[in-house]
Amino acid sequence: MASVAMNLAFLAMYIHRRYFGGGRSDNNGSGKEITTVEPSKGKPPVTADSVVNLDHGDPTLYWEFWLGTGDRATVVIPVWQTMSYFSDLTGFCWFVEPGFERQVRRLHRLVGNAVVDGYHLLVGTGSTQLFQAALYALSPADDGTPMSVVSSAPYYSSYPSVTNFLNSALYRWDGDANTFAGDACIEVICSPNNPDGGIRKGVVKSKSVKTIHDFAYCWPQYTPITEAPSHDIMLFTVSKCTGHAGTRLGWALVKDTEVAQKMIKFMELNTIGVSKDSQLRAAKIIKVVCDGYEQSPTSEANRLFHFAQRKMAERWSRLRTVVAASGIFSLPDELSSYCTFAKQIVTANPRKHHI
Numbered sequence: 001m002a003s004v005a006m007n008l009a010f011l012a013m014y015i016h017r018r019y020f021g022g023g024r025s026d027n028n029g030s031g032k033e034i035t036t037v038e039p040s041k042g043k044p045p046v047t048a049d050s051v052v053n054l055d056h057g058d059p060t061l062y063w064e065f066w067l068g069t070g071d072r073a074t075v076v077i078p079v080w081q082t083m084s085y086f087s088d089l090t091g092f093c094w095f096v097e098p099g100f101e102r103q104v105r106r107l108h109r110l111v112g113n114a115v116v117d118g119y120h121l122l123v124g125t126g127s128t129q130l131f132q133a134a135l136y137a138l139s140p141a142d143d144g145t146p147m148s149v150v151s152s153a154p155y156y157s158s159y160p161s162v163t164n165f166l167n168s169a170l171y172r173w174d175g176d177a178n179t180f181a182g183d184a185c186i187e188v189i190c191s192p193n194n195p196d197g198g199i200r201k202g203v204v205k206s207k208s209v210k211t212i213h214d215f216a217y218c219w220p221q222y223t224p225i226t227e228a229p230s231h232d233i234m235l236f237t238v239s240k241c242t243g244h245a246g247t248r249l250g251w252a253l254v255k256d257t258e259v260a261q262k263m264i265k266f267m268e269l270n271t272i273g274v275s276k277d278s279q280l281r282a283a284k285i286i287k288v289v290c291d292g293y294e295q296s297p298t299s300e301a302n303r304l305f306h307f308a309q310r311k312m313a314e315r316w317s318r319l320r321t322v323v324a325a326s327g328i329f330s331l332p333d334e335l336s337s338y339c340t341f342a343k344q345i346v347t348a349n350p351r352k353h354h355i
């Protein structure tokens with residue numbers, strides 16, 4: 001009897017492994033399977049001969065912080081949830097998850113890096129999608145010709161390619177904002193700027209200029225927060241704020257209702273809204289960031305921006321040492337200002353660097 005029972009048990013285990021993918025998932029003792037996600041593959045190992053590629057980066061450097069938060073920032077989504085296309089048919093934007101919106105507004109109030117009252121909040125598959133939605137909403141020019149899109153050089157290398165890749169009749173890339181001689185245009189203002197970390201203001205003087213502020217790096221780990229800006233369109237992303245680039249989630253604060261509605265139209269036509277799963281995950285991540293400042297004891301393990309600021313400062317210090325030793329390159333001088341979030345003088349540690 002015992003031997004038959006054991007054989008049956010082994011058979012059951014074999015069938016489970018064979019047909020339900022045993023070995024890929026862990027069982028944490030609660031009977032629930034936890035999916036093990038493998039780390040990104042194909043990144044070459046860092047060796048003494050490695051060449052630094054400044055073309056693109058992958059903001060995974062806050063990994064240790066998130067490892068430290070353990071299950072506090074984990075979100076479990078039962079399979080029968082998030083099935084509908086719709087998030088909130090009573091809200092301004094039907095595909096924004098109310099919980100995500102609440103946490104984003106809370107985060108901006110905590111950090112003081114953008115005015116949120118009186119703004120519509122839109123969500124996008126990364127701020128990259130919202131950038132395109134904004135181009136669509138602000139174009140064409142009044143006379144029906146394609147809107148010129150400009151930004152002060154040096155600018156983020158994706159702006160020209162993302163603007164031009166579909167050969168749109170609504171807008172086209174027109175280069176450096178400093179040399180723009182026309183009238184109507186969209187000026188993209190990235191501050192702190194990728195790639196040189198500079199604090200930017202618009203430079204186009206024409207009355208017909210429309211602006212998109214890309215605030216991907218407007219977070220305390222990269223720059224002292226000096227004011228809460230209130231521009232027409234402000235773009236943010238979890239990619240650079242919390243380091244969750246893979247969640248592909250960005251948001252836009254938009255002042256004008258008509259522009260916001262056109263941006264929503266773009267999102268509907270482009271992807272019929274934005275992943276609810278990602279929004280729920282981002283909401284939880286942002287909640288943990290806010291809780292870390294508002295509820296937990298004040299240790300670095302709970303304070304993302306303090307942890308991240310230290311990481312960035314360490315990396316800049318290493319980079320400065322290496323660059324000084326080479327004698328070939330130079331780096332911009334350190335800039336410090338009073339940060340209204342940290343309530344002290346803070347040195348800027350922009351993520352990108354112009355060598």
Ligand SMILES: Cc1ncc(COP(=O)(O)O)c(C=O)c1O
Pocket residue numbers: 125126127128129156190194214216217236237238239245248249250
């Ligand atoms: C200035 C700037 N804006 C936007 C993005 C893209 O952000 P997302 O991952 O949200 O699409 C990046 C990514 O490097 C960036 O540097």
